[in-house]
Amino acid sequence: MNLKKRTKKPVLGIFSLACCEGCQVELLNLGEKLFKIFQVFRFGYFNWMAEKEWPKYFDVVLCEGTPSKEEEFSKLKELRKRARYFVALGNCADLGGVQEIKNYTEKEKDEKVKYVYGQKAKVKVPNVVPLHKVVKVDYRLPTCPINREEAFSLLLALRQNLDPQILRRPVCYECQHRGYDCLLLQGKPCLGPITLGGCQAICPKSGVFCYGCRGPILSQDREKFLAWLSKKFGEKRVKEILETFGVEDEVFGECKI
């Protein structure tokens, strides 16, 4: 199904599950460029811009957030069924997001639910899962929130029937390239060396160390770097930093990306 050769414009749908909707806001922040996207794509669904029923079929679906209840798991699976290309939009969809802290830090079942809603509350919140653990994800737009230029490029590339892949370079490359002060050298636990680039080292730019939200980069030196970091800052602190954006299970577990 060559999107470029289609006579009718391909259909784009933008959706959200449980999240802050910041990635959709970032798409809105594209401004003029977002309207250009909807000139080359047919408007399928975007809750921020239109009241509309789902079409039967999408060529591209962007989905942010994580499924937090039964209806959202069903919605996710239905979207995957109707989509030609399914894109995980943002860190939550990609790797679990800040909500995944719950998985890592609960010492007993429903600890956090009881804290928020009281001991007697009959509220159920399932374990947080990134989308790729539920459905097949074709493309990723990582970072929290997304880099909107990266999203724009990805959509145009799909429209041109190209296969947009993120360049396999660590955040360090982009940081040094721009001449930002190295935070590791300043004694901060920066995850730049083992994190996938493409964010233009936006956090080091503001003097804040990288929390790895774009996910780990596949590299043999990953274990060595983490061992060194743990020795310097303590295993607990390093684990905590990796938990913030749901990256911990990908870094210490099987890194498939």
Place this chain on the structure above:
Amino acid sequence: MRFLVNAKFKIIGKIMKKKTLHINHLAKIEGHASFYADLLNGDIRSARLRIEQGARLIEGLIVGRYFEEAPMVTSRICGICSVVHNLASIKALEEAFGVKINPAVNLLRKILGFSEVIQSHTAHVFYLSLGDFLGEKNDINIAKRYPRLNQKVIFIRDFANQIKEVIGGRTLHLIASVVGGFSKAPDLSLLKNLLEKSKEALDFSLELADFFIKLKFPNFYRDFIFVGMIPKDGYNFFEGQIKTSQKKIFKPKVFYTQIVERLRTENGQLLDLLKEARYGEKAYMVGALARLNLNHQKMNKLARSYLKYFPSLPCFNTYYNVLAQVLEIVHSLEEVNFLLKEYLNNFSRVSLRQKFSLRAGEGLGVVEAPRGTLYHKYQVDRYGIIRQCNIITPTAQFVPNIEEDFIKILKETKNFSEAERKKRIAWLIRAYDPCMTCAIQ
């Protein structure tokens, strides 16, 4: 005999007309919510806004973690108002640790607060609410109908986003805004560029206002309580006392203790995961209309020139929250121009990061978010670990007020068609500008 009994039941069935009005997953709002109303014989048995968001439990997730993460993680409560969570979180922690902040830092934070209001209100009035006034369901068509206005809206939002980028490091989920000040000083040449752009943004906002005053608002009146954090001087979103429409004034920490949060039930079952916030038992409104009602005299001159388009002052037609937001956009753009000048002339060489020591303590950070008053309460221990966290968002506070409005609207639209009634309800919900991801964090 049986025939007569059956006929009797048929007649009774027709008299006892049961009806459900239902809007499933309302479009053009932030987050997910549905509307349900149960009517019997035209009487409203219940009318609820059910929030469909799942719980991410952010308040619980921060407990046990290092304080530095709180402004970062709580930003992720909401994508359209992340700045105010960051600022409220920082204010609370600075109170807990006893950090004294210099005026330069507060000046930049005020600018960030205004910028968030500008970009959020503009997105809401033009992309979320305007469709209701024009009878148009798709913003692409609105953009085709009013291309130049759309471009101006994009310009205004882009301007506000650039301020957040230059001062805070990013348009969403600020990076440089930290406990103690800023991790990096803003680039002065970029700030000067923004100052030059601010005049054009202000002019565009006046055109936006001229457009909105010509729209037809639904007729509605209901006596409701409105609350906001109002500064002693001027009109900003950063400081002040809590004022209510019942002419009471409270210190924020006192009012906070009088807010009661509770889960909601319908027919004995949990309705949704919202912890609604009431002033004791009373519902109240927060947001642009509440602030305008309490403090419109202190708005800047340009914004005040549009006050005459409200049916009354204070205004009790909650659809006019949209117009109140438009006035706040105009006011905020004027303030940003003034504050940028102030910073560049007087504070550009001041250090923006305050050193501080960790200590056990507690703090309450209150800011006016675009949608209303936001409370962040923390308790920290002497190692800087957060021990308690509670967050009360604007939407959690005004949902009970929306539901009281529903009852009146449904009564007044008894003879409307079902489609027309649902349209009025949807219009109202959108006019409040609810943020469902804030409501259920």
